[in-house]
Amino acid sequence: MFAVITGGSGSGKSDYAERLSQMLEPGKKLYLATMMVWDREGEERVARHRRMRAGKNFETVEVYTELEQFCLPKPFQPGDASVLLECMSNLVCNEFYRQEKGAAERIMDGICQLAGQCRHLIVVTNEVSADGRYYGEETERYRRLLGRINCFLGSRADLVVEAVYGIPVVRKGRLP
Template sequence: MLYFITGGQRSGKSSYAQRLALQLTDRPVYLATARIWDEDFRQRVERHRQDRGPEWTNLEEPVNISRVDIDGRVVVLDCITLWLTNLFFDNQEKSVDEVLEMAKLEFEKLLEKKATLIVISNEIGMGGHADNAVARRFTDLQGWMNQHIAAKADEVTLMVSGLPLTVKAGKQEKRRE
């Protein structure tokens, strides 16, 4: 089962994904893709860790997300945007199309796992047009990868102001009450 949760910054994506994971299992996995680049971001990551309880297994993998051992688990992957940022900047010499193909291949390997995936991403292209070429290239990469994941997903949810809007409804997996 693949759940895809997307939306703007601070739209409630992570909270919604975590609640969903806890409805599906009492021992969820949190797969973080972030690299810590400054003190402010380190504090933000630490706040996220503290918000999750001891029932969570925390894994960190900034690039090779298919290498994690998650078979049989419910996994919140947070997030595609940071993962793509890592791929994008690790491969600056490559075109957006080449990085997109790398991302799709890695994501397909992740889908081969026997896990329930709750994947979080950002809709960064809904605002104004980026003012520089790098930002425009990344926005294209993000949008195309989001489309790829949404096409594969069983359910797609768009978060707006803390409210989940169903974009694509699929079969319901049994949730714990």
């Protein structure tokens, strides 16, 4: 199953993605962390997410860029792995600032390659355009890129769930 979990900041999307991952695979799972830590707030966020994952059989691997180069680590087997990637908005940002040109293609290739290695792939992403505000040209280019990637994810996914106030709202597919 390929699932996409989206929502705004603090919407409960991470918690729901972890619960869905547990439901699909109670055993060993891979957590792909994409957030680069730059400050105290980032450290606190990472620590909170690690506490949330504690005892849930996740092995964490940090993948900040070049998802298209990623190969499953041992003992995960291609075609049998369950992977939770969090968060697409961070991966898009990292690729955007590494080399904006070609970022969409690199990320989409990476998702296709990763999905081909997985039995279950859950991707967490953010909804960043719902407020209707303008944030400047550079930020708008990032938001358009993330929107393009999110549309790609939604078109490929078996299941799309939006977390709203901690409530999972199915936008595509059926919950397992």
